Amino acid sequence: MSTCRTIKEKLVLYCYDELSDTEQAELEAHLKVCSACQEELAALQKLQADVKSFSVSNDILQPTRRALFYKLRNMSAKEQPSSPWWNIGKLALQAGLAIVLVFFGFKLGKNQSQTGSNFAIKDLLTASRTISVDDGSISPLLVGIDKITFSSDGAVEISYNTLNKIHIQGYGNDPAIQHMLHYALLTDDPIARLRAVKALEKLASMNKKLDDSYFTILQRILNQETNIGVKLTVIDILGTVQPQPQVQDILVNAMLADDNQAVRLQAFKALLGGEYQIAALENVLTITKSDSNTYIRTKSLELLNKSKGTSL
Amino acid sequence: MSPVYIHVVSDQQKYIEFELVQRAQQGDAKAFEELVILSDHQVLNLAYSMTGSLTDAQDIYQETFLRAFKGIGDFRFQSSFRTWVLRIAVNQAINWRKKKKLKLFFSLDAQNPGENDTPFLQITDDSDASAAIRSGEILQQIHAAMHTLSSKERAVFSLRHFQEIKIKEIARMLECAEGTVKNLLFRATQKMQKALAHYIEE
Ligand SMILES: [Zn+2]
Numbered sequence: 001m002s003t004c005r006t007i008k009e010k011l012v013l014y015c016y017d018e019l020s021d022t023e024q025a026e027l028e029a030h031l032k033v034c035s036a037c038q039e040e041l042a043a044l045q046k047l048q049a050d051v052k053s054f055s056v057s058n059d060i061l062q063p064t065r066r067a068l069f070y071k072l073r074n075m076s077a078k079e080q081p082s083s084p085w086w087n088i089g090k091l092a093l094q095a096g097l098a099i100v101l102v103f104f105g106f107k108l109g110k111n112q113s114q115t116g117s118n119f120a121i122k123d124l125l126t127a128s129r130t131i132s133v134d135d136g137s138i139s140p141l142l143v144g145i146d147k148i149t150f151s152s153d154g155a156v157e158i159s160y161n162t163l164n165k166i167h168i169q170g171y172g173n174d175p176a177i178q179h180m181l182h183y184a185l186l187t188d189d190p191i192a193r194l195r196a197v198k199a200l201e202k203l204a205s206m207n208k209k210l211d212d213s214y215f216t217i218l219q220r221i222l223n224q225e226t227n228i229g230v231k232l233t234v235i236d237i238l239g240t241v242q243p244q245p246q247v248q249d250i251l252v253n254a255m256l257a258d259d260n261q262a263v264r265l266q267a268f269k270a271l272l273g274g275e276y277q278i279a280a281l282e283n284v285l286t287i288t289k290s291d292s293n294t295y296i297r298t299k300s301l302e303l304l305n306k307s308k309g310t311s312l
Numbered sequence: 313m314s315p316v317y318i319h320v321v322s323d324q325q326k327y328i329e330f331e332l333v334q335r336a337q338q339g340d341a342k343a344f345e346e347l348v349i350l351s352d353h354q355v356l357n358l359a360y361s362m363t364g365s366l367t368d369a370q371d372i373y374q375e376t377f378l379r380a381f382k383g384i385g386d387f388r389f390q391s392s393f394r395t396w397v398l399r400i401a402v403n404q405a406i407n408w409r410k411k412k413k414l415k416l417f418f419s420l421d422a423q424n425p426g427e428n429d430t431p432f433l434q435i436t437d438d439s440d441a442s443a444a445i446r447s448g449e450i451l452q453q454i455h456a457a458m459h460t461l462s463s464k465e466r467a468v469f470s471l472r473h474f475q476e477i478k479i480k481e482i483a484r485m486l487e488c489a490e491g492t493v494k495n496l497l498f499r500a501t502q503k504m505q506k507a508l509a510h511y512i513e514e
Contacts, residue, residue: 012501013494016472018479047505051454051473056356056369064370065352068377069345075381179331213334216389 003030007037015044148184148199150206156199158184172203178211185217190227197221197233204240212246219250222258231263239270248276252284261293268296278307329393336384344384348377351394354475355401361470362405364455372408376401391484399485402471406463457507461500468493469500 010027013019019027031037146159156172158180171177184196204210218234225231235254238247251274254267268288271281278285282304289300329350335343355376359369380397387396458466467486471477472493479497483490 009494009498012498013479016479016497018494043505044501047501047508048473050450050508051457051504055353056360056366060366060370061353061356064356064373065348067370068348068352068374071374071378072341072344072381075378182331212338213331216334 004034004037007034008040011037011041011044014041015048148195150199150202156181156203158199172207173211178213182213182217185214185221190230193221193225194227194230194233197230197237201233201237201240204237209241210237215246215250219253222250222254222263228260228262231258231260232266235263235266235270239266239274243274243276247274248280252281255296256284256287264291265293265296268299272299272303278303282307330389333384333387333389333393337387344381347393351397352377354394355397358398358401358470358475359405361458361474362402362466363408364458368408372401372404375404379404395481395485398471398475398477402467402485406467410463453508457504460503460507465496465500465503468496469504472497 007027007030010019010023014024014027031041148159149157151157156177158177181196181200184192185200187193187196200210200214218238221234222231225234235251238251241247248271251267251271255264255271258264258267285300285304285307288296289304291297291300329347332343332347332350336347352373356369356373359372359376360366363369363372376397379400387393391399458469461469464486468482471482471485472479477485479490479493483493486493
């Protein structure tokens with residue numbers, strides 16, 4: 001049979017469950033009528049059964065790992081003792097009932113074909129979430145964030161819309177609070193998202209800086225958010241924190257690429273107000289000098305001329 | 313109502329990884345160790361299946377994670393951390409082969425691979441003693457058969473067969489087309505069949 005050669009290649013993929021549904025149906029139809037290919041399949045299955053997966057034992061893995069850690073510890077110049085994120089001792093306030101928050105529902109593998117950045121964030125958004133109380137029953141659904149408040153000393157409190165009010169308290173630089181804020185910023189609940197950016201705005205204006213972990217998320221919000229208020233708040237946050245290259249990149253992106261004039265304008269002003277080097281922005285200004293927004297256009301031209309003037 | 317003590321447990325592998333990577337990028341060595349623990353067994357298994365030697369596998373393991381540690385700042389979440397370190401490990405193992413090729417060619421390794429390594433291995437599903445002995449023999453045969461593959465074929469076969477990583481992900485890992493991976497897997501399987509034919513016949 002003329003197709004047997006191509007079938008032979010597909011048999012291997014068939015054994016590894018790598019055929020599409022149509023290919024698989026075709027192959028199975030062929031197998032029904034071709035005894036040569038049946039033989040071939042049996043041989044492949046025998047190979048698979050004989051060449052089993054094996055794994056290096058734990059007795060070997062452990063010392064290998066210890067040797068690596070020893071080397072790593074010698075390499076890292078200074079130890080930074082920081083509590084792991086799951087250690088929420090710092091925000092333990094009143095040990096009443098212990099509530100276990102379990103996030104699950106990742107569709108692992110489903111989105112794996114997608115390349116592009118923020119892979120982890122994308123998957124996070126598809127996660128469903130439930131809370132289970134200490135007795136194990138999955139009770140109040142985490143419907144959203146009720147409010148996020150700040151005290152003047154920088155403590156953050158996140159209250160959830162759950163049946164028995166849950167509050168999480170801690171300082172803004174606490175990994176656990178950051179974890180919950182990350183989650184709030186990425187939630188698909190638009191109200192919670194708005195509250196989260198407003199909270200972050202206060203945190204930013206209080207400290208004049210933010211943990212780097214937020215910037216990836218803020219970039220993502222600018223790319224995907226539909227609420228203009230949320231976007232503008234994000235720009236304000238970026239304009240509030242100390243100038244740094246990562247922030248400049250995000251602001252420049254927004255200024256060049258955002259569909260909304262107001263966002264472009266806000267990003268433009270944030271860049272100008274943020275003591276960024278105008279010289280470094282020259283390439284950007286040559287693009288923005290033809291922006292549809294009058295202010296951006298004239299201001300860009302003016303800055304370009306000024307920068308030319310000073311360099312002469 | 314007074315706030316309650318909250319204990320956060322997350323089995324979101326991805327989110328854990330996301331946070332750990334970010335912390336590691338900020339110089340948190342403990343976070344990097346957590347990342348190692350999440351992925352290192354697979355790295356060691358891969359290195360072992362590709363080299364057939366435990367000492368080589370351990371060297372590749374260490375080299376892989378030292379490189380990952382130095383390069384973590386450049387990690388941009390375009391793949392999972394696991395994919396990223398496995399990619400480093402595969403390249404290490406391929407280069408290792410090149411380095412050792414001459415030596416291997418003239419040594420008896422190919423005929424008698426990893427003799428001392430066998431007792432350390434766990435065969436995943438054999439339990440009784442005679443089966444274990446048989447498994448030891450099979451392992452030697454498998455390693456010998458693996459030596460008949462080119463380094464790329466061996467990489468693909470190790471990743472797909474032993475590490476059970478999908479072709480799509482392997483293609484990304486090796487930065488080549490899926491069709492290429494399929495071809496390599498096909499050729500590797502044929503060679504393995506051929507090399508093991510006399511043994512499997514018994
Ligand atoms: Zn046929």
